[in-house]
Amino acid sequence: MHSFFDPASPQARAVAGLWWWMFGVGFVIWLGVAALAVYVANAGHGQRESDDLMHVPPETRRRIERIVSASVFATVLVLAVFLVYDFSVGRLLAQHPQRALTIDVVGHQWWWEVQYEDPNPSKRVGTANEIHVPVGETVQFKLRAADVIHSFWAPNMNGKRDLIPGYVSTLWFKADTAGVYRGQCAEFCGLQHAQMAFYIVAEPPVKFAAWLAAGSAPPEPPTDSTLLYGQRVFMSSGCAVCHAIGGTEAKATVGPDLTHFKGRSSIAAGSLANTRANLTRWIQNPSAIKPGVRMPALPFKPAELNALVSYLETLK
Amino acid sequence: MTTLPVNEKLPADVTLSPDELLREAMALDTTWRDKPGVWGWLSAVDHKTTAKRYIITAFLMFIAGGIEAALMRLQLARPENNLIGPDRYNQLFTTHGTTMMFLFAVPIMTAMGLYFVPLMIGARSIAFPRLNAFGFWNYFVGVVFLYVSLFANTGPDTGWFAYVPLSGPAYSPGHRVDVWAQVVTFTEIAALCGAVNIIATVFKMRAPGMSLNRIPLFVWAQLVVAFMIVFAMPAVATGSTLMLATDRAVNMHWFNPAEGGDALLWQHIFWFFGHPEVYIIFLPAVGMVTPIIETFCRRQVFGYTAIVMANITTAFFAFGLWVHHMFATPIPELGQSLFTAASMVIAIPTGLQIFCWIATMWAGRPRLTVPMLFVLGFLFTFINGGITGVMLASVAFDKQAHDTFFVVAHLHYVLIGGGLMPLFGAFYYWFPKITGRLLKESWGKLHFWLFLIGTNVTFFPMHVLGLNGMPRRIYTYLAPTGWGPLNLLATAGALTIALSVLIFVVNAAKSWFGGELAKENPWEAAGLEWATASPPPPYNFIHTPLVRSRHPLWEPTVELPVVVGLRSDRREILVTTTFDARPDSRHNSPDGSIWPLYTALSMGLVFIGSIFSPYFVLGGLGVSLVGLLGWAWQSTQPSGVERVALPDGPIVERV
Numbered sequence: 001m002h003s004f005f006d007p008a009s010p011q012a013r014a015v016a017g018l019w020w021w022m023f024g025v026g027f028v029i030w031l032g033v034a035a036l037a038v039y040v041a042n043a044g045h046g047q048r049e050s051d052d053l054m055h056v057p058p059e060t061r062r063r064i065e066r067i068v069s070a071s072v073f074a075t076v077l078v079l080a081v082f083l084v085y086d087f088s089v090g091r092l093l094a095q096h097p098q099r100a101l102t103i104d105v106v107g108h109q110w111w112w113e114v115q116y117e118d119p120n121p122s123k124r125v126g127t128a129n130e131i132h133v134p135v136g137e138t139v140q141f142k143l144r145a146a147d148v149i150h151s152f153w154a155p156n157m158n159g160k161r162d163l164i165p166g167y168v169s170t171l172w173f174k175a176d177t178a179g180v181y182r183g184q185c186a187e188f189c190g191l192q193h194a195q196m197a198f199y200i201v202a203e204p205p206v207k208f209a210a211w212l213a214a215g216s217a218p219p220e221p222p223t224d225s226t227l228l229y230g231q232r233v234f235m236s237s238g239c240a241v242c243h244a245i246g247g248t249e250a251k252a253t254v255g256p257d258l259t260h261f262k263g264r265s266s267i268a269a270g271s272l273a274n275t276r277a278n279l280t281r282w283i284q285n286p287s288a289i290k291p292g293v294r295m296p297a298l299p300f301k302p303a304e305l306n307a308l309v310s311y312l313e314t315l316k
Numbered sequence: 317m318t319t320l321p322v323n324e325k326l327p328a329d330v331t332l333s334p335d336e337l338l339r340e341a342m343a344l345d346t347t348w349r350d351k352p353g354v355w356g357w358l359s360a361v362d363h364k365t366t367a368k369r370y371i372i373t374a375f376l377m378f379i380a381g382g383i384e385a386a387l388m389r390l391q392l393a394r395p396e397n398n399l400i401g402p403d404r405y406n407q408l409f410t411t412h413g414t415t416m417m418f419l420f421a422v423p424i425m426t427a428m429g430l431y432f433v434p435l436m437i438g439a440r441s442i443a444f445p446r447l448n449a450f451g452f453w454n455y456f457v458g459v460v461f462l463y464v465s466l467f468a469n470t471g472p473d474t475g476w477f478a479y480v481p482l483s484g485p486a487y488s489p490g491h492r493v494d495v496w497a498q499v500v501t502f503t504e505i506a507a508l509c510g511a512v513n514i515i516a517t518v519f520k521m522r523a524p525g526m527s528l529n530r531i532p533l534f535v536w537a538q539l540v541v542a543f544m545i546v547f548a549m550p551a552v553a554t555g556s557t558l559m560l561a562t563d564r565a566v567n568m569h570w571f572n573p574a575e576g577g578d579a580l581l582w583q584h585i586f587w588f589f590g591h592p593e594v595y596i597i598f599l600p601a602v603g604m605v606t607p608i609i610e611t612f613c614r615r616q617v618f619g620y621t622a623i624v625m626a627n628i629t630t631a632f633f634a635f636g637l638w639v640h641h642m643f644a645t646p647i648p649e650l651g652q653s654l655f656t657a658a659s660m661v662i663a664i665p666t667g668l669q670i671f672c673w674i675a676t677m678w679a680g681r682p683r684l685t686v687p688m689l690f691v692l693g694f695l696f697t698f699i700n701g702g703i704t705g706v707m708l709a710s711v712a713f714d715k716q717a718h719d720t721f722f723v724v725a726h727l728h729y730v731l732i733g734g735g736l737m738p739l740f741g742a743f744y745y746w747f748p749k750i751t752g753r754l755l756k757e758s759w760g761k762l763h764f765w766l767f768l769i770g771t772n773v774t775f776f777p778m779h780v781l782g783l784n785g786m787p788r789r790i791y792t793y794l795a796p797t798g799w800g801p802l803n804l805l806a807t808a809g810a811l812t813i814a815l816s817v818l819i820f821v822v823n824a825a826k827s828w829f830g831g832e833l834a835k836e837n838p839w840e841a842a843g844l845e846w847a848t849a850s851p852p853p854p855y856n857f858i859h860t861p862l863v864r865s866r867h868p869l870w871e872p873t874v875e876l877p878v879v880v881g882l883r884s885d886r887r888e889i890l891v892t893t894t895f896d897a898r899p900d901s902r903h904n905s906p907d908g909s910i911w912p913l914y915t916a917l918s919m920g921l922v923f924i925g926s927i928f929s930p931y932f933v934l935g936g937l938g939v940s941l942v943g944l945l946g947w948a949w950q951s952t953q954p955s956g957v958e959r960v961a962l963p964d965g966p967i968v969e970r971v
Contacts, residue, residue, distance in 0.1 A: 002784065002785040002797060003783065003784045003785055004716050004717075004783040004784070004785070005783060005784070012716075014712070015712045015713055015715075015716055018710065018712060018713055019707070019713055019716075019783075022706075022707045022710070022713070023707075026703040026704070026706070026707065029699075029703060030699050030700055030703055033670065033674070033695070033699050034695065034696050034699060036674055037674055037677070037692055037695045037696070038692065038696075040674055040677040040678040040682070041677055041682045041684065041688065041692055042682070042684070056615065056616075056618075056679050060679060064618055064675045064678065064679060067671075067675065068618070068619065068668075068671045068672060068675050071667070071671045072664065072667060072668050072671060075663065075664055075667040075668075076664060079660045079661075079663060079664070079706070082660065082706070082710075083656070083657060083660055086656060086709075086710040086711070086712060086713075087653060087656075089710070089712045090649065090653065090710075090711055090712050093712055094649050109487075147481070147487065148479075148481050148482040148487050149479055149481070149482065149579065151644055151719060153719075153785075153787070155716060155783070155784075155785045158715070159644070159712065159713075159714070159715020159716045159718075160644050160715055160716070160718060160719065161644055161646075161715075162644045162645045162646070164579050164580055164645060164646065165481055165573050165579050166573025166574075166578065166579055166580075167579075167580065167645075167646050168646070169645070169646040170646075182785065182797075183785075184785065184787055185787065186644075186718070186719040186720065186787040186788075187479075187644075187719055188474070188475050188479070188482070188719075188788070188789040189482060190406075190474075190482055190487065191402045191403060191406065192402065193787075193789060193790060194402065194789075194790035194791050194792050194793065195792070270794075271794075291401055291402055291403070292402060292403070
């Protein structure tokens with residue numbers, strides 16, 4: 001689910017093909033040269049000890065010259081073939097889609113903000129750390145960084161692209177196999193660079209369209225008294241300072257959008273599975289799981305915490 | 317004016333009795349030996365003394381960097397390990413990279429040059445011995461500064477490449493990144509001092525007759541690298557010392573996009589230095605491989621001119637590759653393809669050298685001594701790293717492999733294979749020259765095999781880890797990623813490397829103090845460094861050798877021809893012409909002096925103080941000025957350059 005060797009897009013497939021070709025040729029060259037070196041080091045073809053140290057006989061010299069020249073020529077040839085092959089793969093990858101679903105991704109220390117573009121602002125879908133894409137359709141990513149440099153990389157889909165403050169980079173791929181693929185920040189970005197993962201969920205177009213439509217609708221407001229209490233805790237004790245929940249007053253964009261939080265498979269950018277127990281643990285003390293994380297531990301009473309978690313669990 | 321008799325005198329013609337020779341040697345010894353005592357020790361300027369200090373300090377840095385690596389490997393041995401937290405881990409990998417690149421690899425390669433270049437070209441000393449000592453002390457201040465900071469929990473933590481904005485004032489408050497920037501400054505100065513020294517020494521102080529086409533290949537490599545340092549170091553000096561430090565200290569906003577700066581600019585500046593840096597490590601190592609092969613195959617190297625040209629070509633192209641560290645940034649594809657092509661082209665001169673070495677072995681009769689084993693280990697390991705390097709030249713593939721453990725594997729194959737293996741070979745090869753004692757071969761073989769196995773067990777699995785999605789510089793990973801088993805294997809390999817290095821250290825310590833005594837030329841090698849005692853006396857040679865071929869000690873003549881006439885009652889060196897090495901003039905070489913140390917310490921005050929307040933720069937420069945004045949004052953006596961009268965026509969026969 002997280003490997004270059006298991007490509008799930010034409011882009012990643014082309015690069016994997018290039019890799020296997022390079023690996024084969026490289027392995028043969030390595031084996032040949034290493035074996036030759038070991039052979040000549042052990043064979044002692046040369047002249048006797050008493051021979052002139054400084055001069056090799058002209059005929060031997062000419063033979064060596066020919067062999068060395070041929071080897072250099074072969075090196076040039078292999079490199080030339082490789083260069084042409086590489087450029088052809090490069091051209092394939094550089095074919096920019098004319099019209100494509102565009103997803104804005106913003107790298108934060110240490111999570112991924114995700115926004116599905118739509119001309120109609122009310123249809124824009126915001127989420128975090130989990131990106132749904134339709135199978136068989138080219139998807140374009142517009143990548144920006146909110147703080148330091150990050151790098152967006154899902155090896156099954158395509159190579160990585162750096163997110164650099166002051167720049168907008170683009171990346172595109174067409175998932176051709178449904179599945180859940182893991183990705184991770186590849187550019188060192190500080191304390192929690194190690195725990196800045198995301199998931200690509202490639203699903204059939206119909207399913208994706210349904211997901212996207214549901215995404216722009218706010219979650220159902222709570223009715224149960226515990227859940228209402230949980231929502232009050234969320235709004236009044238600091239959570240809403242950073243997080244947004246669609247359909248409520250919470251609109252902050254400092255931390256991940258929690259509108260459909262329970263629809264995601266992980267907490268804290270791939271650090272924990274999204275279960276109730278993990279969520280409780282996470283809210284109690286985020287730094288214990290992700291030392292250095294920006295999210296503070298707020299002093300909740302057990303009842304508050306319980307209600308808050310119950311409320312968050314309803315954000316499907 | 318005294319004239320130097322430059323007519324070559326074979327020993328048969330020189331009518332010096334053993335008594336006279338002894339008197340001459342004793343006079344030279346009194347003139348050239350560093351003064352005794354603590355003061356003398358601190359004032360020492362003998363290039364061999366300085367180089368030995370360099371080599372030992374740099375090797376200690378190798379051990380320190382190795383311990384950091386071992387700690388990181390222990391943390392990564394299993395998923396979700398809790399041995400080292402992210403804060404400490406980030407300091408460790410940053411210090412590991414900074415130590416290995418700036419405080420070990422470059423200094424030790426330069427130091428080998430500072431020790432052997434004068435010996436190999438038949439010179440009494442190095443061109444600027446005090447500058448040399450100054451360079452070392454600068455480096456030493458940097459070493460102490462970095463490690464004191466690390467133990468004070470102020471070790472740099474943004475990577476040895478210190479990308480902005482992470483390393484900028486907004487995201488790295490405190491002094492950790494300042495420490496990094498100033499350590500780099502110290503090593504820049506030290507490297508530049510070494511480089512200008514080597515350039516001047518090689519161009520102007522070669523023994524008569526050593527025309528450019530007879531310079532030993534190790535010296536050629538050192539010369540080429542010295543020029544690379546002169547062009548590369550100013551880039552990182554501009555980037556780190558000027559721009560990053562002022563961004564942090566006085567808000568210059570060079571790299572801050574919010575104020576019109578550019579975050580990507582730093583990467584261009586850093587890698588314009590950073591890529592040549594790799595070849596600054598690799599080329600001297602290549603220069604070590606050639607004499608080892610020549611000596612133990614008992615055959616002059618095949619393709620001398622081709623190898624020299626390959627070195628120069630490599631150095632040239634090394635400056636045109638830096639963007640291949642930045643393929644994942646938003647740089648236009650067409651521009652990137654130029655750097656792909658350049659990255660592939662550089663494989664050609666390297667391949668050419670490898671073919672030349674194999675041809676030399678083929679034509680000769682190899683003896684598998686420990687240095688030769690390390691040369692084979694070099695080929696075995698380095699070619700692997702070279703091939704993955706060509707793969708990474710592909711933009712398409714690099715975007716997958718960049719910043720993953722694949723690159724970690726690649727760079728360690730290149731630097732361990734292409735730098736460390738030849739260096740260890742060179743240690744075994746030249747240890748008897750430096751210490752007068754031989755290293756134990758049996759221990760050396762054990763060291764070699766454990767090191768070779770350890771290196772491959774550590775780094776080979778990392779190729780797979782990288783392609784399986786493991787990014788670099790992560791302090792932990794979750795079990796479901798499946799990266800656990802190969803990481804455990806890599807850790808086992810790292811501990812094997814540690815064991816092999818321990819064996820080497822014990823071997824070196826035991827041999828240094830009680831090993832088998834070495835003769836002048838224990839390997840029957842061809843270079844001039846073997847034409848003097850082991851260890852060499854402070855004056856290097858009683859008489860300056862006269863060179864008639866590329867392999868002076870393999871000449872059929874019974875003894876090495878020499879020129880006479882340099883004074884022995886004061887430090888005097890022979891200056892020769894740049895191309896043909898004809899005697900040109902005699903020059904004084906300075907005595908020992910405390911001022912290089914004083915100046916280095918006062919410069920340390922400037923750089924370290926600048927972290928805390930810009931006013932340290934002003935005050936510190938005043939204090940440094942005293943040092944420079946003292947230094948200049950002492951240099952003025954005794955003065956003078958004496959021209960040497962040249963006989964008509966070239967005195968050097970060509971081969």
